Amino acid sequence: MFAYIVRRTLYAIPILIGVNILTFALFFMVNTPDQMARVQLGDKHVSEEAIEQWKIQRGYDKPLFLNSEENSQGLFTDTVFYQKSFNLFLLEFGRSDAGRMIGADIQQRMWPSLALAIPTFIIGIAVNIVFALFVVMFRATAIDTAALILCVALLSISAIFYILGGQYFIAKLWHWVPISGYLPGIEAWRFLILPVAIGVISGIGGGTRLYRTLFLEEANKDYVRTARAKGVSETSVLFKHILPNGLIPILTSVVVVIPSLFMGSLLMESFFGIPGLGSYTLDAIQSQDFAIVRSMVFLGSVLYILGLILTDISYTLVDPRVRLS
């Protein structure tokens, strides 16, 4: 087990290097460091010295991938790519192109993101499981068909419509909660309740349908038939046999997204004005702040790979027959 985790972690390194090469290639094809300096300094008639100064301060004054002036060792290490990526592996994000400390920004903004993402995630799963179980209880009846149709209809609606609808009816028309904004501390719940509710509702269609399939798969297995044949009541079959066994594929399938909850939600946070990491990333895209986007891409990749490893571990935890090798 331990050896497996170590090996998977080592395997993550080439992937993260690949991610870095890709983001570098993409962003420097968009912008040369000179253009970035012009965007950030904000003035059309910027002097050459100012640009050079900016590049030296930010560490963009070196060649991108290969430094032909250096000897064998500095050939790769004395470049923008190496210097910028190496620090990422130590989780030192450095300064954004606008000059702020990215690490400090992330530490500050992760709390609102988590405050939104964790309740949405947990309540969402709970609600979907309850609905799916309800539908499975009435399987092969008109209720099942109607619920399935409703699910398909719900998942055909873009998340944006859920947000616009919720903001309009609940916040603007009925004045139940503020439309958008955020306050730190315990006061935050008033701002979070609407986005959490919308996040949960917009996931019901897809989630319920998926979980229904997983439960039904379980309901068709032999041991369930045996239980029924032995005269176990339908309620007992549902809650003692189908539910616990159906939970296994559900839980192992959601483990992969748990670390990524940290990144927040781009859409929700920007629509509701929540100062989390999602809106941080979106602002960075729109202002073309390369350093922030690069850091967030890296962080996102690390968390995703972490999710994959956790998924594998969760398989062994729920099913002792699975051995990691």
Added chain:
Amino acid sequence: MSMSILDVKPVFLLSDILIYILVASLVLFFYQLMRNPLSRARWRAVFQTATGMSAFVVICFYVLVALLDSIHYREPLPILADQQTVHYSQDVRSVLDLIFVGVHKRSEKTYSSPFALQLFTKENMQDENDNLYRGFPELKYAGQHLDDPTKQRQDVVTKSLIAIFMGLLVSAVIVGAHKLWRQYRKPANALPWWSAYLTITVLIVVGSWAIGLSHYYHISGTNIVGVDVFYQSIKAIRTGVLIGTLATLLTLPIAIVLGISAGYFRGWVDDAVQYIYTTLSSIPGILLIAASVLLIDVYIELHPESFSIGAVRADFKFLALCFILGMTSWTGLCRLLRAETLKVSQLDYVQAAHAFGVSNMRVIFKHILPNVTHIILIAMVLDFSVFVLAEAVLSYIGVGVDPSMASWGNMINEARSELSRDPVVWWPVLSAFVLMFILVLAANVFSDRVRDAFDPRG
């Protein structure tokens, strides 16, 4: 000098050509599938359900609108006295605009609500005695035929009845013709044709009503710059359908080639393919797409000479977006194909083919590919609706299609400020919602039916 339709100059946008090639190859692909008895039986299962049939008709209707909107031309400008050559308008029109005779020219000043006769906002006006006052100005192109504005309700009802009657007539002819054709062709088969007939009738009647009344009113109001919202949301169909099909079809070649070769050849090929797709899928998708779209923007900025016509620039950006969506979304299908190929290539008949000395290429095309087609097919119909929905999100973030292009995403993007106005402007977002919802719902229902019919696991 009179102008006829023949004087126009055809414009072939890259996406127009692509969509025709794609639709043609899709038709060919399905025809090929139909010749295989097994998949023929499966397709029958798809169309044997009333919902599958109805969803297919709806999708065909959307595709037809998109195709009509993909035949573009530029109208000639009026010829001046001392002019030798004909100049053409910078506006690119499509055949769909012909159906909406002149709706694109009938722009108001700004917002007006559905069926309104006046603008939505007050302006300074002058009465007969030159007194200034604040009032709602009359619309220029709505209800001009009315002598008495109070009779509008009556007029709308009469015109609706006529249009609905015409629609019923047209659909009766189509349904009748099809019934006759079926009688001559084969004894009645079990397909639920009534569902198709019902869907066609509803679509034609609603379409005829909407187009008929669009000539007299703005049936879904006008947007902030006074463009008819119904017309705008119909024009957005092309964008939605195109982004769905193009991006989906772009994912296929990479996913198929990499997925099957990883599963078939194993060894270092498998390692390399796994490395590529793990790397790509570990990057948050939206960031990758945003970065690539910014790249395209810069390219357009640096090459202004290639993009002199607005429609050409928008089209290039649009194609690039489809390409990027395709390039970033193939990993899921690739993973599935790899796993399935691993399984299939262990089967006895594949081993037997190897023993007979059949070449790798032949084994892949004759034995592997036909046995993973169901996965490709299911992924194709599933991805379509995902991409249509993604367009809206991307346009909201500001990395979607060109703002000059009619798209549901752009309409939703504007809805944010429209919904916070008082009184609220609700009609653009509602139109976009309805048209988008119908397409995505039809695609989802159809993909469910395809999955039921083709997935061997049931």
